[in-house]
Amino acid sequence: MLKVIGKMDIAIASGKGGTGKTTLSVSLTLSLQALTNKKVRLLDCDVEEPNSHLFLSVKSKTIEDGWVESCEFDAEKCTGCNKCVEACRFNAIAIVKKKPIFFSDLCHGCGGCVLACKFDVIKSVNRKIGKIVTKEGNNVILRYGVLNIGEIASPPLIKQVQISDPEIGLTIIDSPPGTSCSMVTSVEKADFVILIAESTAFGLNDLEIAVETVKGLHKSFGVVINRDGAGDDRVEQYCKKESIEILARIPDSLNVAKHYSNGKIAWGIDKEFTSNIDGLATKIIKRFSL
Amino acid sequence: MKIAFCIQEDKGKESILDSRFGRSPGFLIYNTEEDEAKYITNKQNLNAAQGAGVQSAQNIVNEKVDVLITRNCGPKSFSILLEAGVEVYLSKDSSVQIALDKFNKNELTKSGNSNVEGHW
Ligand code: SF4
Ligand code: SF4
Numbered sequence: 361m362l363k364v365i366g367k368m369d370i371a372i373a374s375g376k377g378g379t380g381k382t383t384l385s386v387s388l389t390l391s392l393q394a395l396t397n398k399k400v401r402l403l404d405c406d407v408e409e410p411n412s413h414l415f416l417s418v419k420s421k422t423i424e425d426g427w428v429e430s431c432e433f434d435a436e437k438c439t440g441c442n443k444c445v446e447a448c449r450f451n452a453i454a455i456v457k458k459k460p461i462f463f464s465d466l467c468h469g470c471g472g473c474v475l476a477c478k479f480d481v482i483k484s485v486n487r488k489i490g491k492i493v494t495k496e497g498n499n500v501i502l503r504y505g506v507l508n509i510g511e512i513a514s515p516p517l518i519k520q521v522q523i524s525d526p527e528i529g530l531t532i533i534d535s536p537p538g539t540s541c542s543m544v545t546s547v548e549k550a551d552f553v554i555l556i557a558e559s560t561a562f563g564l565n566d567l568e569i570a571v572e573t574v575k576g577l578h579k580s581f582g583v584v585i586n587r588d589g590a591g592d593d594r595v596e597q598y599c600k601k602e603s604i605e606i607l608a609r610i611p612d613s614l615n616v617a618k619h620y621s622n623g624k625i626a627w628g629i630d631k632e633f634t635s636n637i638d639g640l641a642t643k644i645i646k647r648f649s650l
Numbered sequence: 651m652k653i654a655f656c657i658q659e660d661k662g663k664e665s666i667l668d669s670r671f672g673r674s675p676g677f678l679i680y681n682t683e684e685d686e687a688k689y690i691t692n693k694q695n696l697n698a699a700q701g702a703g704v705q706s707a708q709n710i711v712n713e714k715v716d717v718l719i720t721r722n723c724g725p726k727s728f729s730i731l732l733e734a735g736v737e738v739y740l741s742k743d744s745s746v747q748i749a750l751d752k753f754n755k756n757e758l759t760k761s762g763n764s765n766v767e768g769h770w
Contacts, residue, residue: 456734
């Protein structure tokens with residue numbers, strides 16, 4: 361597989377939303393930046409609900425169009441031969457009375473129909489589906505995508521967020537929650553995956569699914585237990601049984617939650633939280649000799 | 651007139667109606683003038699990752715069907731059928747024969763819209 365992004369790419373993922381993924385991504389980025397004193401990049405791949413930018417003091421650098429490859433039909437020329445319908449593995453085209461009916465949301469831009477049509481009806485085009493924003497400040501580069509409302513295909517936009525930059529030593533990838541194809545697209549190119557989970561019945565269930573997904577992608581990974589102490593020890597037991605490394609335990613803290621709801625990340629403010637995140641960052645720096 | 655039904659397996663007019671359209675295993679196409687029923691398979695759509703309704707609608711359109719009797723029809727399928735002038739009637743009946751009888755007695759509701767959300 362094509363290796364990407366920067367020299368070392370770490371994805372942060374969770375089986376579902378609301379597990380503190382944004383908090384962890386942002387604070388780990390800040391901590392790694394501070395401890396290495398090098399530029400760190402954060403790619404917020406949750407294009408349906410990007411929110412990392414709310415917690416970082418970064419300034420807008422560029423805004424680019426996010427697009428997906430799609431098709432356009434010159435319906436006048438269509439002979440109704442049906443070849444494009446047969447060629448489309450994604451069932452994005454129907455032909456009725458020599459008239460193409462195209463469902464752009466089903467199209468994956470593979471170009472199969474363009475090749476199949478002998479009558480020059482179809483051409484490949486780029487269709488705008490959102491935007492990509494790059495911001496920078498204090499040696500942190502943040503890049504995120506915003507998917508237009510009504511669009512459903514986030515992977516093409518995520519791939520554009522994950523633009524390669526071999527100059528950057530360290531990249532943190534904030535993956536969308538869940539184990540959908542958006543999550544797979546986000547973690548696919550990472551060198552290491554951090555799964556964040558809460559130790560509750562639901563939390564464990566989501567974690568197990570996420571573990572299966574990253575194992576299927578042949579990724580090395582570890583677990584961060586968030587709000588440790590708020591639940592039970594079932595995640596701890598599970599990790600022990602499955603020989604999964606627990607990278608950090610972030611204690612349950614009202615203070616951290618308060619900061620978050622005020623639009624602030626507790627790193628650098630809350631002492632205990634900061635030292636926990638710094639501990640995790642130090643582990644990462646040592647392990648990957650950053 | 652040709653009437654299409656979503657069915658599980660071909661047992662002529664005794665065939666059991668399937669509740670799905672896009673992922674119906676097959677269609678029974680009944681020709682009213684000749685009183686003849688023909689089966690076409692829709693198997694290739696059972697495992698389609700997406701757009702099964704689009705392909706099913708295309709299959710129906712290719713058979714030059716006038717009426718489709720189905721339990722459900724999503725927005726994409728409906729737009730194709732509408733374009734092709736295929737009338738969609740909704741039925742929750744168990745077999746082709748029962749639904750056909752009701753259709754002949756004008757007891758089925760004609761659908762002016764898709765009745766289910768698509769899922770893709
Ligand atoms: S580009 Fe590919 S997916 Fe899109 S309509 Fe053509 S064949 Fe289908
Ligand atoms: S392959 Fe080209 S000519 Fe044939 S049905 Fe498709 S668009 Fe029309």
